[in-house]
Amino acid sequence: MSAFSDQSIADANALKECFKGLGMKSSVLIDILTKRSVTQVLEIANAYKANFGKTLDEKIGSEASGNFGKLAKGLVMHPAEYDAQVLYHAMKGLGTDEDVLIEVLVGRTPIEISAIKAAYTNLYQKDLEKVVTSETSGDLKKFLTVLLCGSRDDPGVMRDVAQDVETLYKAGEGRMGTEEIKFIQIVGNRSDAHMTEVIRQYALKYGHDLLHALKNEFSGDIRKALTNTVRSLQNRPLYFAELFEKSMHGLGTNDEMLVRLLVRNRYPKIMAAIKEAYLQKYGKTLAHRIAGETSGDYKKLAVGLVDAAP
Structure with a gap:
């Protein structure tokens, strides 16, 4: 009995056929990637490797x-493997892209961090933390x-909020002056539930939110890392809606960033919330905005992913 569903095997075979001959039939690939769930796509990738001996991402890379x-x-x-690869390329060669490190690592659960670290070690035989x-x-x-x-607390763990x-x-x-290490230890180690309550009580007690304090007390990359963490806790869909807009704002689109955001947020419930937040803030749909900044098969796949969310 096959370890894969009949649908996944059929999709893997369809992809094999679409890669044949001169020129890939991109419409088949786009159709599968926009109409299957994340779990289904990963199963299709496993079925493809099992049946044809080459990973699907390698085959797509060559076609x-x-x-x-x-x-x-x-x-x-x-x-996790995708995130590990993104982090690797952000630190490869001369110079490090700190913005990418912050984007990928901020707002992650302990389980996600653990999976990314394991994937990095598996792919590159190096310890991510040390790198x-x-x-x-x-x-x-x-x-x-x-x-x-x-060392970050598990989700739901609450400590002394008033003390923090x-x-x-x-x-x-x-x-x-600023005792930076106190901010780093609390914001970095506390659970989302705890930090959400800290943010709420800070505003109640001092008349303005923690974000205001961070912007006044910090500068540079650490300011970005701490404020992004707080923004993602205050309103996660809006945080990502703003990142999507940032990737497309001004002259030229930051396609590397746009691709990362689409891959990370391709889950329908998550994307639906981001779409709503984007519409509320910018007065236009995210799909319309992306359509205006992309073209060809890239546009079809990107817009298709966004439209697939309810």
Whole structure:
């Protein structure tokens, strides 16, 4: 008995056929990637490798080019492996893209971080925490180390919220200078549920939100990392809606960023919430915005992913 469903085997075979001959039949690939769930797509990828001996992302890489190829490849990879690959390329060669490290690692659950670390070790035979530590410096290095070291509280764990609120105030707005390590330890180690309550009580007690304090007390990459963490907790769909807009704002589209956001947020419930937040903030649909910034098969796949969400 096959380990794969009849549908997954049929889709794997359809993909095999679409790669035959001169020129890939991209419509078949787009149709499958936009009409199957994430779980189904990963099963199709496993079925493809089992039946044809080559990974689907490798095959897509050899058949599809440009942004279309990058997006399609990302969609057939296991999420943790995709994130590990993104982090690897952000630190490869001269210089490190700190913005990418922040984008990928902020707002992750302990389980997601653990999976990304395992995938990185499996793919590159290196310890992700050690590599990030060697490629970053200062307060950002300290914060990312906290996120990666596995010390963050499990979801739902609540500590003394009032104490953390007071500690953060005294480490920042309540003194001359800033005790950066206090912010790094609390924001980096506490659970989402706990930090959400800290954010709420901080605003109640001091008359403005924690985001305001972070913007006043920090600068540079650590400011971006801490404020992004808080923004993702305050309103996660809006946070990602703003990142989507950032990827397309100004002259030229940051396609690398747009592809990463589409791959990470391709789950229908998540994408639906982001679409609603985007519409409320910018007065236009996310699909319409993406359609205006992309073209060809890349446009069809990107818009198809967004439209697939209810």
